[in-house]
Amino acid sequence: MTAGPAAAADPIKLRVADSFPSGHYLTKLIIQPWMAEVTKRTNGAVTFEYFPSQQLGKAADMLTLTQTGVTNIGYVAPAYVSEKMPHSEAAMLPGSFETSCQGTMAYWKVAREGTIAAQDYAPNKIRLLVAVALPPYQILTVKNPVKTEQDIRGLKLRTTGGAQDLTVRTIGAVPVRMAAPDTYESLSRGTLDGVVFPLDSVVSYNVEKIVRYSTEGANFSSFIVAYSISDASWNALPADVRKVIQDVSQEIVPVACAAVDRQEAETKQKLVEAGVQFTPVSPEFRSKLDEMLKDVASKWAQGLDGRGRKGSAVLAEFRKAVAEQPAK
Numbered sequence: 001m002t003a004g005p006a007a008a009a010d011p012i013k014l015r016v017a018d019s020f021p022s023g024h025y026l027t028k029l030i031i032q033p034w035m036a037e038v039t040k041r042t043n044g045a046v047t048f049e050y051f052p053s054q055q056l057g058k059a060a061d062m063l064t065l066t067q068t069g070v071t072n073i074g075y076v077a078p079a080y081v082s083e084k085m086p087h088s089e090a091a092m093l094p095g096s097f098e099t100s101c102q103g104t105m106a107y108w109k110v111a112r113e114g115t116i117a118a119q120d121y122a123p124n125k126i127r128l129l130v131a132v133a134l135p136p137y138q139i140l141t142v143k144n145p146v147k148t149e150q151d152i153r154g155l156k157l158r159t160t161g162g163a164q165d166l167t168v169r170t171i172g173a174v175p176v177r178m179a180a181p182d183t184y185e186s187l188s189r190g191t192l193d194g195v196v197f198p199l200d201s202v203v204s205y206n207v208e209k210i211v212r213y214s215t216e217g218a219n220f221s222s223f224i225v226a227y228s229i230s231d232a233s234w235n236a237l238p239a240d241v242r243k244v245i246q247d248v249s250q251e252i253v254p255v256a257c258a259a260v261d262r263q264e265a266e267t268k269q270k271l272v273e274a275g276v277q278f279t280p281v282s283p284e285f286r287s288k289l290d291e292m293l294k295d296v297a298s299k300w301a302q303g304l305d306g307r308g309r310k311g312s313a314v315l316a317e318f319r320k321a322v323a324e325q326p327a328k
Contacts, residue, residue, distance in 0.1 A: 103133030
């Protein structure tokens with residue numbers, strides 16, 4: 001965008017809020033470069049006030065904070081408000097995809113122009129700006145490694161809620177729903193035996209100081225990191241600014257997910273150096289997990305259908321979008 005209408009218009013300052021600690025790798029890959037590029041392309045006409053670390057409110061409150069204008073743009077993670085954005089959980093089921101980019105680009109499509117856009121975003125009067133699907137989650141534990149299905153039974157594991165709760169219950173563990181920033185203290189107190197986490201979040205929330213063991217090569221679920229803007233804030237923006245925002249979002253999403261995929265191997269090495277022991281999932285254990293988890297997606301979809309929602313439809317739509325993406 002050249003020095004045109006946006007540069008000549010009155011300055012625009014937008015509030016952006018999330019729950020990530022300052023310096024979190026995802027903010028460096030997603031929202032910080034996004035804000036910088038929007039400001040650059042509008043020639044300084046659009047600037048941002050950024051509030052990390054739950055300064056404006058808890059992660060579970062970000063949808064309300066965004067809807068009510070406390071923040072213009074919020075880190076609205078669908079898993080934290082699964083009762084209001086249930087269709088997005090199609091992207092968080094176990095075994096849904098192999099890499100961040102495969103899951104990200106599929107979600108990006110369905111959440112901008114498909115069932116998720118119509119069923120999760122439109123009714124909540126928010127619009128998706130940027131999103132990244134995290135790599136497949138592993139189980140990390142404090143006291144003992146997870147080598148068999150018996151090792152999982154009864155473990156109190158942190159989950160994000162919704163579909164991940166169903167996954168954890170299905171494998172015989174006890175889901176304890178909480179936002180990521182609260183996991184360190186809960187592990188320290190023994191409220192949790194472990195977490196279902198992507199590796200990068202282990203480091204971001206200092207969990208590597210407590211957990212000692214991790215599965216390797218499992219796929220227990222994922223998580224959608226998403227920033228959204230309220231319809232009211234979006235509609236108040238000039239058309240040329242909206243165009244800039246759309247262009248920047250379209251460009252940053254694939255770059256961010258590729259960076260997330262690259263970082264996975266680097267983070268594993270950091271965890272090994274911190275003393276975390278990785279236990280590859282054996283063929284026998286994988287077979288058991290596949291058997292236990294094969295019905296999670298169908299049960300999730302049927303449960304949503306039973307509530308008058310579009311569970312089966314969105315599951316089929318998301319799987320089709322995943323199949324259209326390269327796995328590696």
